[in-house]
Amino acid sequence: MRRPRVAMIGTRGVPARYGGYETLMEELGRRLVDRGFEVTVYCRSHYTDRRQSEHLGMRLVVLPTIRSKYLDTPLHTLLSVLHAAAEPFDAALVVNAANAVFVPVLRAADIPIAFNVDGIEKRRAKWGPAGRLVYALSERLAILFSDVLITDAAVIAEHYRRRYGAGSETLVYGVDPQPVPPGETLDRLGLEPGRYFLYVSRFEPENNPHRVAEAYRSVTSELPLVMLGDAPYASRFIRGFTRGADPRILFPGAIYGRGYRELLSHSLAYVQATEVGGTHPALVEAMGYGACVVVHDTPENREVAADCGVYFDVARPRTLARALDEAARDPALAVARGEAAAARAREHYSWEAVADAYAELLRRLATAAL
Numbered sequence: 001m002r003r004p005r006v007a008m009i010g011t012r013g014v015p016a017r018y019g020g021y022e023t024l025m026e027e028l029g030r031r032l033v034d035r036g037f038e039v040t041v042y043c044r045s046h047y048t049d050r051r052q053s054e055h056l057g058m059r060l061v062v063l064p065t066i067r068s069k070y071l072d073t074p075l076h077t078l079l080s081v082l083h084a085a086a087e088p089f090d091a092a093l094v095v096n097a098a099n100a101v102f103v104p105v106l107r108a109a110d111i112p113i114a115f116n117v118d119g120i121e122k123r124r125a126k127w128g129p130a131g132r133l134v135y136a137l138s139e140r141l142a143i144l145f146s147d148v149l150i151t152d153a154a155v156i157a158e159h160y161r162r163r164y165g166a167g168s169e170t171l172v173y174g175v176d177p178q179p180v181p182p183g184e185t186l187d188r189l190g191l192e193p194g195r196y197f198l199y200v201s202r203f204e205p206e207n208n209p210h211r212v213a214e215a216y217r218s219v220t221s222e223l224p225l226v227m228l229g230d231a232p233y234a235s236r237f238i239r240g241f242t243r244g245a246d247p248r249i250l251f252p253g254a255i256y257g258r259g260y261r262e263l264l265s266h267s268l269a270y271v272q273a274t275e276v277g278g279t280h281p282a283l284v285e286a287m288g289y290g291a292c293v294v295v296h297d298t299p300e301n302r303e304v305a306a307d308c309g310v311y312f313d314v315a316r317p318r319t320l321a322r323a324l325d326e327a328a329r330d331p332a333l334a335v336a337r338g339e340a341a342a343a344r345a346r347e348h349y350s351w352e353a354v355a356d357a358y359a360e361l362l363r364r365l366a367t368a369a370l
Contacts, residue, residue: 004366005038007084007111010077010095013043013062014055017256019202020281021095021118024173026056031355033057037362040089042080044072069233077102085109090366093358098134100141107145112365115146116171117156118278140164147365153278155299171358173281174351175288177342178261185259186266189226189250194331196224197324198267198291200260200282201274203231203238208273208296208314210241215317217246221328225271226263230254264289268334269327272301273314279304284349287341292334294323304349308341 008025012018016026029039039058050062061083065076077099084092085105092106095116106113117139143149143160149168151157160166182193201207209227216225225246230253231238242251255263264270270286272295283304286293295301297311310326312319327334 003036003038004090004363005088006032006040006362006366007080007087007089007092008039008041008095009080009084009092010073010099011041011043012047013060014041014048014058017254018047020173023281024095024116027174027176027351028355028358029058030056031351032359032362035355035359037359040084040087042076042084044076067232073098074102078105081105084111091362093362094146097138097142100138100145103141103145112368113146114148114150114361114365115142116150116152117142117160117168118152147368148361150361151278153300153303155303156278169357169361171361172279172349172354173284174349174354175285175345176351177288177290177345179265179289180258180262182266183262185255185262189252191224191226191263191266193266194268194335196226196267197269197271197294197327198263198286199225199227199229199271199273200286201229201272202234203229204234205237206274206276208275210237211314211317212271212273212320213241213245213249215314215320216249216324218318218321219248219324219328220321221325222248223268223324223328224248224250225324226250226252226267228252228255228260228263261289264291267291268331269294269310269324269338271320271324272296272305273320274298274301275314284345288345288349290335290338290342292327292337293341294320294327305341306344308337308344310337 011021011025014026016022025041032039041058043060043062045062045064046067048062053060063079065072081102089111091112093114097117143164143166151168151170152172157168157170160168203209270291270293272283274280278300293305293309295305295309296314310323312323
């Protein structure tokens with residue numbers, strides 16, 4: 001029997017070293033290969049080496065784009081769907097609601113489409129009025145042109161149901177913990193296991209790195225806060241909160257792979273300050289690695305962390321400071337909370353279970369197209 005051929009479109013590509021979508025492509029794609037799929041991931045030339053044609057069993061198609069906040073994604077997706085339309089794919093997984101305008105190209109080629117819309121992008125502070133309008137229209141187009149709409153949290157599924165009367169399949173992100181012993185990364189940053197806090201996110205306004213940095217001034221503990229992240233088009237915003245920041249805060253930039261896992265493996269507590277989105281992959285990963293998760297109180301974040309989270313309000317900096325000081329004063333309690341978070345991640349956020357659900361969905365689409 002022929003292996004189902006699936007295209008993955010709309011991300012920067014793989015190997016994963018940017019954000020949640022890229023992690024999804026890598027972790028899901030490799031597992032779909034194990035489950036008998038032929039997987040093609042469309043990658044951007046400034047992200048993936050043009051000479052790389054394969055990664056973890058996935059075929060890579062590297063196409064150009066223009067590195068610009070407003071052109072990077074749409075231009076690359078346009079080229080990707082044009083390329084994919086000429087290929088014999090049985091199904092396509094497209095991500096990012098802004099890409100919905102290009103989906104009719106795939107539909108015209110009779111390629112069934114599963115569309116992962118992520119969170120409610122039009123609420124992101126980084127977008128001006130024009131960007132928010134594009135995303136508002138894209139939500140409607142994603143519903144209109146996709147065969148299956150995928151949401152990553154019940155809160156997001158409810159948004160589409162209430163606003164548009166649209167059903168969706170809720171498929172979350174996963175974690176596959178691979179703990180790393182203390183080593184080069186902790187040594188380089190001058191950190192001790194269990195004696196630092198960790199924040200991981202793109203440095204964009206809706207992720208509130210500036211508010212976290214400001215709140216840390218009120219923390220009485222001497223423990224350092226490691227703020228991992230960057231953002232390609234937010235240099236002015238980043239300078240605004242990193243210059244003159246509390247000296248206990250470390251800004252090592254973006255760290256991936258083994259170094260990232262090393263930091264996850266030994267943090268006392270992890271801070272999640274996002275306001276927008278559904279299931280945040282970094283929060284799921286922190287839970288999987290057994291961190292005490294200190295989480296901005298939103299419905300989406302509560303859906304993930306549930307009773308395992310310690311909640312704060314980003315608009316009230318002292319609520320975050322109190323949560324971190326409590327973890328520093330009672331590390332045994334923080335460890336116990338981290339163990340509960342790890343147990344929840346094992347039960348609800350396994351990559352193997354996520355891959356099984358996607359495989360069933362994509363096989364269904366591929367079979368219907370035959």
